Amino acid sequence: MIAGSITGRQWLSTVASALAAVLLPGPIAHAQLMSGMTLAAQGRFRDSDMLHRGTGDAMVYRRADGSLLLRLDNFRVTAGPDLYVYLTRHAAPENSKDVKKGFLSVARLKNNAGTQDYDLPAGTALAEFGSVVVYCQVFGVLFSAAPLTGVV
Numbered sequence: 001m002i003a004g005s006i007t008g009r010q011w012l013s014t015v016a017s018a019l020a021a022v023l024l025p026g027p028i029a030h031a032q033l034m035s036g037m038t039l040a041a042q043g044r045f046r047d048s049d050m051l052h053r054g055t056g057d058a059m060v061y062r063r064a065d066g067s068l069l070l071r072l073d074n075f076r077v078t079a080g081p082d083l084y085v086y087l088t089r090h091a092a093p094e095n096s097k098d099v100k101k102g103f104l105s106v107a108r109l110k111n112n113a114g115t116q117d118y119d120l121p122a123g124t125a126l127a128e129f130g131s132v133v134v135y136c137q138v139f140g141v142l143f144s145a146a147p148l149t150g151v152v
Helices: 008-023 027-034
Strands: 038-044 054-062 068-077 083-088 103-108 116-119 131-136 141-147
Touching: 054 131, 054 141, 068 083, 068 131
Parallel strands: none
Antiparallel strands: 038 054, 038 141, 054 068, 068 116, 083 103, 083 131, 131 141
16 A cells, blocks of 8 residues: 555545535535525425325525525425425315315426425415425325425
């Protein structure tokens, strides 16, 4: 071994740590991302029925410029086709009928598991919405809902 060089094990450990810091949002990455933001609302995902299940947290953050960021954290939902993230007017939707009473389509769901962020459309009046949901557009099925509390 040449003096001052690193071993294969040290190199692998360094690379693994660097990748984890980029790919896995830990407390430091989360704190840096949320710096300068205030929590505007939060909720916990729940199952819609025996087939359509969801867990994790939905948090809406208000940036200093007034724009809103929706973060799904520790998130997991049953996989399905054509899944979208909606804000709904209903505080605790249980079915498609409740969702259709009023909603804002945020975006296509990025993944059925993991932490993910969505910018809410400019001008979104958060106080008009009671929950975040994952909804299958093609079949009109509610997969999971997170009733929002603490809306400010």
